[in-house]
Amino acid sequence: MTTLPDFTPPDGPLAVATAVPATAVAAAAAAAANAAPGVPSRAGTLEALAVSAWFGSRKVLEQVSLTMPAGRVTALIGPSGCGKSTFLRTLNRMHELIPGASLAGEVLLDGTDVYDPARRLTDARRDIGMVFQKPNPFPAMSIYDNVLAGLKLTGTRAGRAEKDQLVEECLTKAGLWREVADRLRQPGGALSGGQQQRLCIARSLAIRPRVLLMDEPCSALDPTSTRRIEQTIRELAHEVTIVIVTHNMQQAARVSDSCAFFLAEHGTPGAIVEHGPTAAMFGHPADPRTADYVNGRFG
Numbered sequence: 001m002t003t004l005p006d007f008t009p010p011d012g013p014l015a016v017a018t019a020v021p022a023t024a025v026a027a028a029a030a031a032a033a034n035a036a037p038g039v040p041s042r043a044g045t046l047e048a049l050a051v052s053a054w055f056g057s058r059k060v061l062e063q064v065s066l067t068m069p070a071g072r073v074t075a076l077i078g079p080s081g082c083g084k085s086t087f088l089r090t091l092n093r094m095h096e097l098i099p100g101a102s103l104a105g106e107v108l109l110d111g112t113d114v115y116d117p118a119r120r121l122t123d124a125r126r127d128i129g130m131v132f133q134k135p136n137p138f139p140a141m142s143i144y145d146n147v148l149a150g151l152k153l154t155g156t157r158a159g160r161a162e163k164d165q166l167v168e169e170c171l172t173k174a175g176l177w178r179e180v181a182d183r184l185r186q187p188g189g190a191l192s193g194g195q196q197q198r199l200c201i202a203r204s205l206a207i208r209p210r211v212l213l214m215d216e217p218c219s220a221l222d223p224t225s226t227r228r229i230e231q232t233i234r235e236l237a238h239e240v241t242i243v244i245v246t247h248n249m250q251q252a253a254r255v256s257d258s259c260a261f262f263l264a265e266h267g268t269p270g271a272i273v274e275h276g277p278t279a280a281m282f283g284h285p286a287d288p289r290t291a292d293y294v295n296g297r298f299g
């Protein structure tokens with residue numbers, strides 16, 4: 001498990017091994033077909049097509065294909081070391097920041113290739129935000145400025161009134177506004193862990209992503225803060241696609257619409273054993289390994 005900062009680094013040299021050319025028209029049609037009812041087709045359907053990943057010569061993901069539909073919460077579950085976080089990082093091009101890391105396959109956001117060499121790295125990060133295991137606000141920066149921190153990094157300009165409105169909107173969506181409205185100038189580091197995590201969610205929302213990736217966002221939090229974040233996730237899912245890595249099966253069952261079960265058996269690279277609607281994955285999984293995992297018999 002790695003915890004990387006959730007701001008956008010400058011464009012850097014790519015470490016992508018191969019990328020299958022995007023079949024954009026077909027993919028766009030597929031994205032529209034996969035969008036949840038009532039959600040516009042360009043609202044953030046993410047598709048991984050045969051994604052494999054390596055650290056140096058070691059392959060850690062094998063041909064992972066998964067559609068994460070717009071306006072839905074997809075949970076990635078599986079035992080430690082099966083490649084969930086690595087897969088998550090391939091979705092917004094964070095994997096390529098790790099020295100020696102490489103990947104193959106394709107990631108499409110609403111039918112557009114996230115790895116298209118013509119696209120800037122910052123575009124992928126703007127569209128696909130990330131929240132990490134450990135809350136990582138800028139501790140000395142005010143709550144207000146923390147929310148807006150991503151705007152500078154993406155080169156977005158806004159006037160004072162616009163900023164005020166955006167701060168209120170994002171803190172409200174993150175479920176934090178009522179708790180901090182009267183102390184926006186206090187440092188982000190003065191908040192509780194759960195509040196800091198919701199501040200990080202607000203910061204991610206301020207650059208208006210289509211997708212929010214969350215890597216075990218509650219694992220450092222107490223049960224009350226965890227429930228508050230889960231409530232926030234459900235509220236946000238109406239407007240942003242969410243992909244969440246979690247070890248907590250109750251949490252996966254509570255927050256997600258669909259689940260993908262990853263496994264790396266006997267030293268083989270991680271792969272998806274089974275994916276589908278959460279109720280089916282927990283209620284009557286097709287594969288006995290899924291049944292064993294969701295029922296806590298291993299992992």
Ligand SMILES: Nc1ncnc2c1ncn2[C@@H]1O[C@H](COP(=O)(O)OP(=O)(O)OP(=O)(O)O)[C@@H](O)[C@H]1O
Binds near residue numbers: 055078079081098
């Ligand atoms: N920076 C890295 N360098 C080399 N190997 C790595 C690196 N990060 C992860 N790995 C390896 O890749 C494999 C997949 O790791 P990953 O963190 O994606 O799994 P995970 O399912 O998210 O695990 P966890 O649930 O424990 O966080 C593991 O064998 C891990 O040791």
